Amino acid sequence: MTTDKDLPLREDIRLLGRLLGDTVRDQLGAASFELVERIRQHSVRFRRDDDASARRELEATLDALARDQTNAVARAFSFFSILSNIAEDQHHIRRSRAHLLAGSPPKAGSLAHAVEAAFAAGLQAADLAAFFDDALISPVLTAHPTEVHRKSILNCQTAIAQLLDQRDRMALTPEEAAANEEALRRAVLTLWQTRMLRTTKLSVIDEVNNGLSYFESTFLRELPHLYAGIEDSLAAHDGAWAALELPSFLAVGSWIGGDRDGNPFVTAEVLKQALAHQAALALEFYLAEVRTLASQLTLSLMHVSASDALLSLAAAGEATPHSGDEPYRLALSGIHGRLAATYRALLGREPVGAGRAASQAYGCAQELADDLEGIHRSLLTNGSAALARGQLRRLRRAVATFGFHLAPIDLRQNSEVFERVVAEILEVARPGTGYAALDEEGRIALLLEELATARPLASPFVHYSEETTGELAIFRAARAAHLRYGVAALPNFIISKTDGVSDMLELAVLLKEAGILRPLEGALDANVVPLFETIGDLQAAPATMERLFSLAPYTRLLASRGRTQEVMLGYSDSNKDGGFLTSGWELYKAEIELVKVFREHGVKLRLFHGRGGSVGRGGGPSYQAILAQPGGAVQGQIRLTEQGEVIAAKYANPEVGRRNLEVLVAATLEATLISGDAPAPRGEFIEAMQGLSDAAFRAYRALVYETQGFEKYFWESTVISEIAELNIGSRPASRKKSQAIEDLRAIPWVFSWAQCRLMLPGWYGFGAAVEAFLAERGEAEGMALLQAMHRQWPFFATQLSNMDMVLAKSDIAIASRYAALVKDERLREAIFGRIRAEHASSVAALLKITEQAELLDANPLLKRSIRNRFPYLDPLNHVQVEMLHRYREGHQDERIRQGIHISINGIAAGLRNSG
Incomplete structure (x- = not known):
């Protein structure tokens, strides 16, 4: 008899759904409950039975909602999504424990699996010991504000999760079971009665405290637990390791309170x-x-x-x-x-x-x-x-x-700011220097001259601009923090939009001003980290680092950092700049070339991956992403950002948090010791990928940057305007006061497309690229090559797997309702027609290359997850569109605005990795 492994999940969803339904009935009355239940039944029928009549009934019911009903429906389905997430997380824990209790072979992504694979590959205990001695693995929490839920809501979720866990881990007596359900009922009622929206904008310190909640609930306790598990696992393989204590190679970092790029409130x-x-x-x-x-x-x-x-x-x-x-x-x-x-x-x-x-x-x-x-x-x-x-x-x-600092904080600022600050203090100290007018080589020469002397440039007796005064204050505060908490408290200074060596030397000069860089000693107390973000900057990155390493004064400083250089790669802005396929390919190529440059100069490379939660910002499963890195790119050390609602999804539940940290360790170990010297992809794969990238880049740029009226279409067909009003973070949505795509931050760009269920940044251009490739190579020969690339090349397989997820979460019919918000009919038809055609083309190409009949056939767990959550997500989209229409037509009732924001919360919760 086959056990239905998903039955407990369905039972949990039914239980939580019933308790929420009872709460709606008690709080809003029978009529509201019946309305919500009718909408739910229509949505379930449509999603699970593909019932067209159910969709028509669903849309008719939602379109006819009165103003007072829309908020109730939005709240109900937002909480349905949240509760479904809790049940799903609990099911993951349940299944993991079941595997362990049954003595099943270790699963991919576990450390036990990674260690077994290492020994099977012929590695010895000494190889593993050497790996841990040199390893550095660091997920970094960022202040990017796509986490739309208040901490109070997250606390309610934690309480519900703990009660579900209690039901799983022990046999309850009838009295205990009744008490547990009563406690669940109270927790769901508390969730319902807790305000979902923030009434004021978050300050940076609010963001700091939100981030600290994950240390309190998860990291402080689970990281030691994980280390103990790793040590015990190694000892089980080799008794000589019984007394082994690993170095502390796994650390959770933070940008919160240190990321100044575009955020004037970080002082x-x-x-x-x-x-x-x-x-x-x-x-x-x-x-x-x-x-x-x-x-x-x-x-x-x-x-x-x-x-x-x-x-x-x-x-x-x-x-x-x-x-x-x-x-x-x-x-x-x-x-x-x-x-x-x-x-x-x-x-x-x-x-x-x-x-x-x-x-x-x-x-x-x-x-x-x-x-x-x-x-x-x-x-x-x-x-x-x-x-x-x-x-x-x-x-x-x-x-x-x-330590005493808890988490290392990275300090980040835009290269343009450093350029202006250095130009100002140089002009005051050395009038007539004209730094801003110098070419790159002239700047490098002048900066090296300044780095050769311990003489400071800035004077406490000079009145500088507000910007320069603020930046100098930050560097002095950093030096004071080093003295108070230790250099581990602020180990990294990151330069956004790095496009040349002078950007890094400008930062070095400012570090010298604060005493963090000491020229006479050749000492540097922090890492100078370039962040290459745009397509052009990624392409120039290897040459930039080559030029940097040719400078003896810099390599002398690098010796004080163990000849290790960190380089950060920006997934979000490169995607917004060039599209999903081209961004991924240019990142991959940059890594290959950086590995070569670093090896030639005898410098150890540590890559910092600036990934977002969504695929459109480099997101996707971390395990596959790390293993898909080119050979030599993961040298036992890796850092990656954790952003937005993904932080809560990964780390709010302590057990899930420990599992996600273990995945990072396992993947880094495998990528370093087992596939670290993997050969370069076949030449024909590289040639094919370049062709695909070029075609996808043209298609993406043609739509986003070269289509007349596209900005207007984007602002009218998505919730970008309303997202900008949400109190979800301290940072503005755009770098400048404009509606230009170039000035818009990558986070709201991607978040907006996710809300309208198009996910455009995660796939657009792929269909056009495959069509162009097949036209050039021939249908049969070209498709055979693409299928071989998918089977044999982890990078290409991971790209397609992430696109598979994104396309499965998109819904072109729902997206069409958002497109109807665009008032200019000709503009609407011209642009949405192109998007719809490219969507169909991309889905068809993906299915053929991956040899699937339907999206996510290769990922049944995610397919099940989407099937469970979408009946609760679809009504939210329909309600959101209707409220947007009313709001933009002038019915700017506060209840409608709140309803829109509630629906944004609910949709983000249902999609889980939308920001």
């Missing part, structure tokens, strides 16, 4: 606050853990011995009449007192449950780590190794990973 004061908030969370966590540990390690000298180092630590503790013979407890009391003193020293206020005021603060996190190491070694030496493997092990790992 030196905001950076100081962000660092202080992070330090407070780390120290409060350590204080609580040390208190708990002290209550556990009540070992008496009557029964256990202690090392001299431990007894020395205990002497600093605060003894009571009952704890004089409990040295471990006393040692932890002393540690707690020093932590409390550290809190006071760093933050200038008293922590909760402070220790003795006379305690000496720790000078750095390593001193705390050394004290905990003393406890660890004493336990090992004196027969208490099992105790060392408990909470103490996790606390020691947390301190090694998070």
